[in-house]
Amino acid sequence: MTSEPLSPETQAFRDGMSRLGAAVNLVTTDGAAGRHGITVSAVCSVTDTPPTLLVCINQNAFAHDAFLENGVLCVNVLAPDHQDLSRRFARWTGEERFNPEHWATGSTGAPVLKDAAVAFDCKISDVQPRGTHSVLFCEVQASALAQDASGGLIWFERKFHPLASPL
Numbered sequence: 019m020t021s022e023p024l025s026p027e028t029q030a031f032r033d034g035m036s037r038l039g040a041a042v043n044l045v046t047t048d049g050a051a052g053r054h055g056i057t058v059s060a061v062c063s064v065t066d067t068p069p070t071l072l073v074c075i076n077q078n079a080f081a082h083d084a085f086l087e088n089g090v091l092c093v094n095v096l097a098p099d100h101q102d103l104s105r106r107f108a109r110w111t112g113e114e115r116f117n118p119e120h121w122a123t124g125s126t127g128a129p130v131l132k133d134a135a136v137a138f139d140c141k142i143s144d145v146q147p148r149g150t151h152s153v154l155f156c157e158v159q160a161s162a163l164a165q166d167a168s169g170g171l172i173w174f175e176r177k178f179h180p181l182a183s184p185l
Contacts, residue, residue, distance in 0.1 A: 039174040042096045044107050045073055046129040047081070049088030053116060053129060054081035057108040059173045060151075061093055069158035071138055074151045080111055082152065089142050090126035091156060094134040096171040097164070098180030103131075104171070125160045135170055137162045 024032070040059035047054050060074035071093060075082050085091055096104055106115055116129055124130040124139030131137060140156035147153075170181040 036176050037174065039172045039179070042100070042104050042171040042173050042178065044094040044096060044100075044104065044131060044134075045075070045085075045091050046094060046131075047085050047088045047091045048123070048127050048129055049084075049090060051084035051087035053113065054084045054111070055107050055115060055129065056081050057104045058093075064155065069138075069161075070143070071140060071156045071158060073154045073156055075154060076151050077147070078150070085142070085154065086145060086152070088128075090128045091140050091142060091154070092124050092126070092128035092130050093138040093140065093156070094131040095136045095138075096131075097133065097135045097168050098171050098182075099168065100131075100134075100171055101178050104178070124162075130162060133164060134162070135164050135167050 043058050043061050045058045062072050064070040064072050122130045126139050138158045139160040140158050142154050143157045144155040145152050169183045172179045
């Protein structure tokens with residue numbers, strides 16, 4: 019199957035968005051539709067009352083429907099040493115990605131990365147389809163901050179960039 023070439027406007031938009039640095043996150047879920055996880059950069063705060071995040075997931079993503087069916091997710095914000103884990107979740111599926119040594123279960127039942135810079139355990143409160151993606155509004159049920167945050171991991175110009183914590 020060959021894909022259609024992108025219009026110049028779409029390509030310009032994608033190239034421009036590659037220069038909008040974004041945190042790299044593993045978004046995970048578990049429930050009736052099974053345990054799944056994907057690498058996502060489209061996450062942002064909506065409000066702190068109630069604490070709510072926005073997560074955008076491509077409707078063609080293998081786990082898209084599982085997130086909606088399970089109704090819960092955890093946004094695991096990655097640290098600089100999580101680049102390989104991010105690649106693994108971007109390319110592969112399956113249970114072997116959820117090594118029990120590195121994962122716990124949040125209050126919603128979603129997998130929580132034990133050494134994430136921060137993990138936001140959420141219930142999905144609303145879903146709005148927009149073009150190729152679903153915009154998920156996620157009410158935070160619990161947050162877990164890393165004891166020693168080593169920094170963050172940013173995606174910029176289609177490459178990983180570590181952010182160091184200030185001394």
